[in-house]
Amino acid sequence: MQERPSEEERRAARHETPEERADRRWSELLQEVRVAQTGVQILFGFLLTVVFTPRFAELGDTDRIIYVVTVVLGAATTGALIGPVAFHRIVTGWRLKPQTVTWASRMTLVGVVLLLVTVTSVLLLILRLAMHNAAVPWVVAGLVTWFMLCWFALPTWARHRYGTRRSGK
Template sequence: MTDSKGPAGADTGRHETEEERADRRWGDLLQELRVAQTGVQILFGFLLTVIFQQRFTSLSDTDRHLYVVTVVLGAATTGALVGPVAMHRLLTGRKLKPETVVWASRLTVLGLLLLLCTMACSLLLVLRVAMADTGAAWLVGGVVAWFVLCWSVVPLWARHRSGPGAR
């Protein structure tokens, strides 16, 4: 077992080996992915049905292009958020858990960034149609700012307040 000293000798409060830490972090990551994957899969499923609606043919060229971008972003988001599961499955038993957790975490962050883009494009498409494009971009900008605040600013602020070396 390793000691619980982190950077600069700070006590991390946990007495776990590198493998135990990787197992714990993997479990945490799986819980996060379950939430994100479910939402993304539902959103992506709805996006795939839009093209089959009668009103789709009446969309402007701009809205159709926006729809295509949104669907591609949704697919990319799904890939990034399902990627850690595939990675784990392909690397299980190869004694690479700590590395797997690092790469899966990076894929998850990428997936969340892509989710932000997918949500913004989806919202822009819906609001452009609902509001005849009047102010839709401003509303989407406000929602994106809200997401950035909730998903990035608040967690980074909390991390900063916790001080260096907090795990």
């Protein structure tokens, strides 16, 4: 495995001060979070309306449990992905930008993991209602595998493969 560049090596590669690096990383993180937040908020909003539809009364016990779990997961995902904004707002002016970026990055990663679980739960519920057959778990498992490949495996592979070229992240 390739060795990760030191903090000094990364800073020197971009000619950034720690404050400049924190500002750049914060801007990049905000762009990433905006994409995820929008999708999660739309998904969560739709989930919240399902309980008020006539079809909800027809759901069996298992589907109701999946729905409740999905709504709770959607709320947790929303919290994790909005968390960086609240964190930043509360610590603004306290000269904690590098620490803010670190914690916001962690919350965002937790939010992405929760998003994976939320989407899995949504898929399970919707496909159970739409397909009514034994293929549902296989379809959901295939899609979860795809998400894990795109969201986690590929970036991890790239980090490992190109790690020596890491520049100022």
